[in-house]
Amino acid sequence: MSKRSKKFLFIDGPPYPSAPVPHIGTIWNKVIKDCILRFERLNGYKVYDQPGYDTHGLPIEVAVEKQLGITKKQEIIDKIGVGKFVSLCKEFALKNASSMTQNFINIGVFMDWKNPYYTLDNKYISNSWALIKKAHEKGLLEKDVEVLHWCPRCETTLSDYEVSEYRELEDPSIYVKFKVKNEPNKYLVIWTTTPWTLPSNVFVMINKDYDYADVQVGNEVYVIAEKRVKDVMKESGIKEYKVLRVYKGSELLGVQYEHPLKDLVKAQASLDSYHVVVDAGEVVTLEEGTGLVHSAPGHGDVDFEIGKKLGMPVVMLVDDRGNFTEDAGKYKGKYVRDASAEIVEDLKNRKALLHASKIVHRYPVCWRCKSPLILRAIQQWFIRVTKLKTDLLKEIERVNWVPEWGKTRIGNMVKELRDWVISRQRFWGNPLPIWVCSKGHVTVVGSVDELRKIALNEVPEDLHKPWIDEVKVRCGQCGEEAIRVPDVADVWFDSGVAFFASLGDDWEKKWAELSPVDLVLEGHDQLRGWFFSLLRAGVILTGKAPYESVLVHGFMLDEQGREMHKSLGNYVEPSVVIEKYGRDVLRLWLLRNTTWEDAKFSWKSLELTKRDLQIAWNVYVFASMYMSLDNFDPQKYSFSDVRNALKSEDLWILSRFNRLLRDVKESMKNYKVHELANRVMQFIVEDVSRFYLRLVRSRAWVEGDDPSKIAMYYVLYYVLKNWAILASPVIPYTAEKIYRSFVVGGKLSVSTELLPEVDPTLINDELEKAFDLVREISEAGLNARAKAGVKLRWPLKHAYVFLKSRDDINTLSKVKEVLRTTLNVKNVEVMEIDSLHKFSRVVAEPNSGAIGKEFKQLTPKIVSYINENREVVAEDVLEKGSHRAIVDGIETELKISHVNIKEETAEGYAIARFDSGAIAISKELSKEEEEEGLVRDIIRRIQFMRKQLNLNVVDNIVVSIVPPEDKKAIIEKWKDYIKSETRAVEIVMDSAEGDLVNEWEIEEDKYVIGIKKT
Template sequence: MTDTSTKLDYSKTLYLPQTDFPMRAGLPAKEPEFVARWQDMNLYKRLREDARERPLYVLHDGPPYANGNIHIGHALNKILKDVITRSFQMRGYNSNYVPGWDCHGLPIEWKIEEQYRAKGKDKDEVPINEFRKECREFAANWIKIQSAEFKRLGIEGDFENPYTTMAFHAESRIAGELLKFAMSGQLYRGSKPVMWSVVERTALAEAEVEYADVESDTIWVKFPFAQGPDDLASAHVVIWTTTPWTIPGNRAVSYSPRVGYGLYEVQTAENDFGPRPGEKLIFADALAEESATKAKLTFKRLRTVSAEELAGMTLAHPFEGLAGGYEFPVPLLAGDHVTDDAGTGFVHTAPGHGREDFDAWTDAARDLEARGISSAIPFTVDDAGYYTKDAPGFGPDREGGPARVMDDNGKKGDANKAVIDELIARNMLFARGRLKHSYPHSWRSKKPVIFRNTPQWFVHMDKDLGDQTTLRSRALAAIDETRFVPAGGQNRLRAMIEDRPDWVLSRQRAWGVPICVFADDNGNVLKDDAVNARILAAFEQEGADAWFAEGARERFLGDKANEPWTQVRDILDVWFDSGSTHVFTLEDRPDLKWPADVYLEGSDQHRGWFHSSLLESCGTRGCAPYDTLVTHGFTMDEEGRKMSKSLGNTVTPQDVIKDSGADILRLWVMTTDYWEDQRLGKNIIQTNIDAYRKLRNTIRWMLGTLAHDQGDEIAYADMPELEKLMLHRLVELDEVVRSGYDSFEFKRITRALIDFMNVELSAFYFDIRKDALYCDAPSSLKRKAALQVVRHLFDRIVTWLAPMLPFTMEEAWLDLHKEAVSVHLEQFRETPGAWKNDLLAEKWRKVKDVRRVVTGALELERAKKTIGSSLEAAPLVYITDPELLAAVSGLDMAEICITSDITIKGDKGPLDAFVADDVKGVAVVSQRATGMKCARSWRYTHDVGLDPVYPDVSARDAAALHELEKLGRLAI
């Protein structure tokens, strides 16, 4: 055979990676192609068919409002849900995701009203069902837009058949749940102070309120004694409040038996108004001096006033004699809510304007009536914020008309000034000031709310339901049975259920499911199965608009139409709607199940959807509609500030997708501690782009290498140790991945896989095996075993990551598996337990320690330019640690360290040898390799030139070339 080496381009004889999988992902352009492909092939339907016989795993979607483009919070939320459903789908479940939307309530009604106002229209002049039709159309349009935005994120679900709270069936089922509360006696009409939005003209739930700082008028008010010991006859009790406008609603003053009180006499006074020398006032001792300072007074303490003295005493209202409306006694009531931390130690009690005030008043109602004191609660402020006739001197009888607490724009009215002026005129103002404090605002209008006593519909929290349980006790028991991720969510939800008042269901709005009951003048609800059946049947066919149609009362009441039943026109709290979604989705859809395996939402939903779903289900079914609650935090900017348009620090999912792709956004979600608040900005996005690029390039190398895979199967027993080590690591990673998906710890999975790909594959295993994979003969067992392991690595890593990075993993999977339909129709590969080998892993941990010292020594030589490639080196390695020496014995350490040769000695190295501080007992002396450089593999060996046909390559490479030639794979 003649010398043909000069005719060959040896690079063409190597098994170099070959792939069309691009290094540059081009995700913004590529991802929409996959969205269209999945839609064209109806991937959702294929997934359902594929999983038809598997057990259901159901994540029930908390419904976003259908009223605007999605924001970063939506993206975070939906991506987390998608990863959960996909991961269970790929692990043997039928994990069906049904998206849903909340369509009723103020967010949408407010938008339509804004459009009306812009056109100079009044919604009250439009027939209610026409207005409701516009709300329905508005919501339907945004559902369509948000669906497209969610699908662009890679979310897979039943977007063709989502659930919506405005669907006729849903409205009928929501109404049916309300009627269950009514028929069981849990629904009642009551008069309580609720948070009221003057701007929006409706009651608000706690979940619809946010807190912001405001500056309020503060006043100290004197209440004279109407009854008491002689030395108190001319004394006054002093209260402090930040809501002067509530004084006309005062009906009592609360004190605490745990607080020490004293009778004080004014010695000097510098104020233009207020107490004068000689006046006697009662304060908590701990607050007397501070109060005197506020009023620019000096006090002299006369004596102690005991709680026993205060009990049973009555005061006069500071407005006694005004318009003949305040002639009632003002009792002193003991209250647990009273402290001596701030104020005066006495609490002004207006039961129509605060929950604690209401509770203190109603708790004492029976005793008050026995003392001849009426326990009635006045309605002092109407829905527009004006004083009513129950506030004489400030209401309609006032010259110039009633004073107003707040106007239609949420601005402070003239009520405070009117009250303060009257107190000054009556010498009942002790002092005044201003205070900056946190105050509730409507999260929609961003305007302050007021606490206002109004007739509303409530659900009892503490009424015996006939089985020695209450709604509260049922909910608390259900919390104990629920798994919380993270665990702290349990205490948060428990505290909210323990402390919450009765559930206010009514809203004074137009768009939503009505409180579809009939009641008499006393609030008693008509309980008639036939009437209820007619209501629900009409809602099923026509939607809740049927309640507002002409002739609805007569239609539903039937033969009871002549009886004095009033049709309730209030709308249900939208949280009742969303709290009922488990009924018309989980119960009613055959492709779902009740209860859900998991609910996942932001941590604010402990007082929102988690909360209302729990109460609704416990009230009608006695238990929670979910087994697990997962919560996520909120997204801040890179400096930890809340995102806002005014700060210019918002990051929108649309912008991230346009610039970088949805998989980059998804990778960010997967690498965050999402249980806490997360941060996002340009630098963080770039960090994720860099991580993605490394991950993609590792997958790309595997694809290129597997282009030469012939599917050979090497028995585990015949595999080299290095391959067995990688299979062992797959067993360990399989456990991390599966347990991570089970516990919703996605960061643990991504961290483990990214580290594995960067450190153990790219920088270790692939680095070592490139020589065998590129250069070994086709028959090489080592090469075949390595290809088999790369195949195992690829199939597992790509399927493990598919729930997280659906676009990239689909692209990679279809690139290798040409016959495949979609990676998302695959299951996670089973990883044989027989691959686990802890002894081998421990041995190779020691081998890696030795390799790390050698690599450190070579890095120094490269820095000094003594060598270029590590293949130019043949280091001497001195090992005195017997365990390390035993670990490397029998291994080709030159191959492992990627040098042309290596010498291992069980001796102590010279003083100038390289050592590493973290690996004891290893020293390295660098040496250049001897011999000749192989023109094909670039290793320096002493057998280059022994083959006459290929005289410039090593014997190994010459043998490979001969084998390739025999197989006809070498063009000479």
């Protein structure tokens, strides 16, 4: 933390330390966070950057159970002991968290690693209790019975949002006959894929507005929804049947039936009077089944709610292990899913089974142990957050969601909100701070200090089970002894209170000073997870969302778009990537992905990223070498000192950088790190390396303190120093190395700098437009050279640029010299596209080839027509891309019907089009241009050989060369130029010797070149 006045409060979405090495997707998450925090520090904020770990819950319990070789919850109590088990869980969590920390530090995540928050910490637990107390004070905390998902392996309940994993499982698919009372041979037909719930059946649901049918099959009559008759008969293999009558479902209401297993199930003895048909409205659908739904309020949430309204009993015959209880009669002690087959057989023996088959369907499994879940009516502690739905939706609207669709997703989830099941029947968790006396009075404590004030015995330092269970308190209402409920809190409670529980001592005072949280960010799955948990906790505690902005990021996938898992063989360890490419390459690749979209891992993309980073590094190498060579000291100069020596390319790069700075600052207001990463790299690679340096390189070769060279150095230093600062959140290792080796009189670290201020006076829209046009024309020029087979390093005589707009011509006129340089031509002529007649005269000059001849052969009337209708003809030329006039018409009715310039075959010229016009380059090379092109090729080879010998820019060499006989005179003529370009003190002909000798082929001729360091 710094002494800066503006605060930036960040709360880390705590990763779960179930493994020592974080997934590469978790690395992406942490790198995004690090990039934003680094940027906000540079932006002048006092950043609160405490990392955290979510350390309680089932994943760690299951992992420790595997280590101990146990599979049952009771074994923890009987064989291990709860205290030892909890201690092992704590040890496991802290060990993995420590390992993960080292991985995060290694990738350059700069957070307060000396002071992370752990949800297992006693101070954190104590702080968290304030939320449950607040819920109790608001009348939101209740103990009640509801049907919830239950894991029989872990022996605990799960909330709806924890039921996120499904697997394809095979289950029975059966049609069962419930005999209608007092009507011989008439049956209600129901369909179920959970036969084990039939012993708990209480009533049958229909929709009274549907049409139902009595269907005769043999001597029996089946009641089925009319629209389902055909499908049920087909699936049951019944071909002979007759619909006796069709009637409204309302006629069925109150019809009584007999349970087919009543003699086998003890609990059914008292349920006979409840076995009736009831209306459930739209709950009953006709997409599958029979239109009559078997209902067991103890094992179905919808059944439970409807049964509750109708005063039906809740029959739940399954224990915590998923086994049938005593009241299940014949099925007592049997695991429910295993008992289904026996139940089907018993139905068959009682002739209550119409049809039995198998179905493979998506079935919910435990998110950690992967066991199939069951639904049970069980007593749990709830926080009635449904009472807060309006406040939650209002707060969602207030928050800044990036991207916007995050608001829609979480909003839709809250609209379907259910009450929060806060209790869990496990050991390793945050103990619920709820004590109940024998009279049922509830005492909730809001901190360990409060607990000490009312405790009847000593409060342990470790607030976990089993030690906290020993603490008794005095009931505030009756004065009797109260005992803590045995449950621990939902693990999402732990992370959901992080916004205040992580603040340590005096959290209330700190929260008052620091709130709200400026940013939270996680993957899009956390919209229904952590983001919602924080929102829910914030509204309970303070009435508001605890955060101002939420940033959502995507998932890490493989190249085929699959999630990366070791079991699929497509998982890549972050350390493998780092070893091969380095930290900053991985960071840069991760951050360039659009944040809220899924990222597809790609070795090729990493290779391309490495190349871009190398280009950036080479820019600094170039600048450092030449500035050192000339002893350039940036502290000696100010902008006013160099202003008059600045060229258009200098003003352009200054404009581009300040625009970059302005745009990036704007993007980062919404934490768009991908725009930051992409823009800074595009600037250094495209604007600086591939364009600006090409234009100014020769200025660095001028001897002495030339004003133009000094101005170029000043601009380059300004841009590169500030670029390193701006890029440091993305590539901190590279930026730090650049900063320390390149910046003169810098601070301790690039990370202690502040972002440079945008200078709006340096942003020049018109100049940038001109350079955009230059780059567009230059690209077209390269295309034209490619058609002509002429390399860019070969200078050409002429280039003719035709533009649609007079404004473009005026714009280009200001940077015509830059255009000439980028095109590598001696002369550039710029004209409007309707000046085709002028171009026709140019190409019609002697020795210009077929094009000129064709124009010469045009009749005077056609020439006159072209001159009089230049705009029309020129537009046709531009649209159709032609300069060979094909005239179709009669002298009395002259028309130009088609103009066809064939770019590839224009003799003497190569032509290419671009959005704003077209360019024609002369393919003719003069003797001098041919010589210059050859000499540049030789220089290029010598420079390459210098690199092979790892020579410094200041090292002098002797060049020896054996050229073709007819090229000796050319080399002799250009000897001084070659020496100046290669730092050669001497050029020796007809021999090739030195520290390195290479043979080269240049334009199909053989050259042997040797270089030696002097």
